[in-house]
Amino acid sequence: MPLSRDTLLQSFDALLQPERFKDYGPNGLQVEGKRAVARIVSGVTASRALIDAAIAAQADAIFVHHGLFWRGQDGRVTGWMKERLQRLLAHDINLFAYHLPLDAHPELGNNARLGAELGFTAEARFGEQELGFAGRAAYDHAAALARHVEQVLGRPVTLVEGEPGRPIRRVAWCSGGAQGYFEAAIAAGADAFLTGEISEPQAHLARECGVAFLAAGHHATERYGAPAVAAQVAAQWGLEHRFIDIANPA
Numbered sequence: 001m002p003l004s005r006d007t008l009l010q011s012f013d014a015l016l017q018p019e020r021f022k023d024y025g026p027n028g029l030q031v032e033g034k035r036a037v038a039r040i041v042s043g044v045t046a047s048r049a050l051i052d053a054a055i056a057a058q059a060d061a062i063f064v065h066h067g068l069f070w071r072g073q074d075g076r077v078t079g080w081m082k083e084r085l086q087r088l089l090a091h092d093i094n095l096f097a098y099h100l101p102l103d104a105h106p107e108l109g110n111n112a113r114l115g116a117e118l119g120f121t122a123e124a125r126f127g128e129q130e131l132g133f134a135g136r137a138a139y140d141h142a143a144a145l146a147r148h149v150e151q152v153l154g155r156p157v158t159l160v161e162g163e164p165g166r167p168i169r170r171v172a173w174c175s176g177g178a179q180g181y182f183e184a185a186i187a188a189g190a191d192a193f194l195t196g197e198i199s200e201p202q203a204h205l206a207r208e209c210g211v212a213f214l215a216a217g218h219h220a221t222e223r224y225g226a227p228a229v230a231a232q233v234a235a236q237w238g239l240e241h242r243f244i245d246i247a248n249p250a
């Protein structure tokens with residue numbers, strides 16, 4: 001049985017509570033499509049490739065972490081933005097996007113699911129808007145942790161060892177582009193911090209503070225929340241759901 005778009009939006013909002021966050025773009029329904037939804041496709045980013053795949057899958061709605069609209073954007077519907085919007089509107093597909101609320105959800109969010117994939121025990125939250133997760137881990141040293149992450153995520157990891165040979169007993173993590181959380185992770189007592197991306201300052205901070213820094217890919221660390229949330233809401237209402245992973249080396 002198809003579900004109304006409004007009820008679907010209420011279900012996502014009830015689960016993810018976007019009103020609790022100060023975000024970089026609008027959370028919820030970003031592009032309005034058909035009134036009734038039977039089939040949802042989830043993905044990381046509302047890219048043209050994902051939209052094309054959702055059209056091929058005859059989706060009525062797309063659920064993503066990275067939507068189309070961000071603060072500070074130019075705002076003109078030209079070029080790549082026109083191409084994406086034209087496809088959504090021509091096929092009457094709803095686009096739902098949740099950014100920080102999807103990172104933060106304690107069981108289904110990007111950080112919770114990433115931690116579960118990696119076998120970390122989440123015990124505490126840290127950093128701005130409490131998006132960072134921290135907990136116990138047991139690795140002889142940062143290189144062993146990096147090997148484990150590479151195996152689970154299936155891609156290379158950039159590792160900057162803090163204090164070589166330091167055992168990893170407490171790990172902190174935050175998916176995506178959370179390199180700015182490194183100092184908060186250090187303050188939270190982490191032996192290692194894992195996120196998606198690294199910028200120049202973090203390598204020095206790692207060496208000077210003795211805490212390992214691991215960058216495992218923005219996309220690779222944010223692949224788990226959208227399908228977890230979409231699957232739960234789809235199951236709740238008897239909708240079809242499929243996660244489509246558009247590979248991204250970043």
Ligand SMILES: [Zn+2]
Pocket residue numbers: 065066175176177218222
């Ligand atoms: Zn992201």
